[in-house]
Amino acid sequence: MVEEQAIVIAVRADNVWVKTTTLKTCATCPGCSSSLLAHLFSGNNKSLLVDTLIQLDVGETVIVGIDERKLLNWAVVIYLLPLIGFFSGAIIGRFVADSITFFGENLIVLAGGIVCFALVVKYVRKSLVLKSHQLRPVVLRKA
Numbered sequence: 001m002v003e004e005q006a007i008v009i010a011v012r013a014d015n016v017w018v019k020t021t022t023l024k025t026c027a028t029c030p031g032c033s034s035s036l037l038a039h040l041f042s043g044n045n046k047s048l049l050v051d052t053l054i055q056l057d058v059g060e061t062v063i064v065g066i067d068e069r070k071l072l073n074w075a076v077v078i079y080l081l082p083l084i085g086f087f088s089g090a091i092i093g094r095f096v097a098d099s100i101t102f103f104g105e106n107l108i109v110l111a112g113g114i115v116c117f118a119l120v121v122k123y124v125r126k127s128l129v130l131k132s133h134q135l136r137p138v139v140l141r142k143a
Contacts, residue, residue, distance in 0.1 A: 001065040005143055006050070008060045015051045016139065018064060052139035061143040066135065074135055077127065082120045089116025 006018035050064050093112020097105035 001140070002068050002071060003063050003065040003140065004137075006062055006064050008056050008058055008062060009047060011056055011058060014053075015049055016056055016062075017047055018050050018062065018139075019047050020064075048137065050137045050139055054139055054142065056139070056142075063140045063143050064137045065140045066137045070135060077124055081124055082117055085120030086113045086117040089113040092116070 004020055006020045008016050009019050010017035052062075054062075056062065090109050090113035093109040094105075096112065097108040100108075
């Protein structure tokens, strides 16, 4: 579990708004999994909506977390699938360009890569919107 300390700034029925309290030193250290969130939240404090089953009050300090496995799986989906789509489209474009005697075969290869890249990015964005609740952090405990 990737964990981060935060302060509750607003309370709702089954979730809360929290403000992260990332230390500047955490953003520069690559040593632990918490540095991953520190890189995301480095610079200024960020507010985010977090699910909770714990009764909390405004101003309380809590520990929020995201499941590492889900985070890494989505990182692969976000970064690797578009690259695979681009190279697959370029390969398809190469086959199309080889079958057509055309002066701009490199343009066909590039266009095939870009079209497949765009389709995969559209699919990934739609998947993220539909499954965004899987990546929402949760309150683990009071600090």
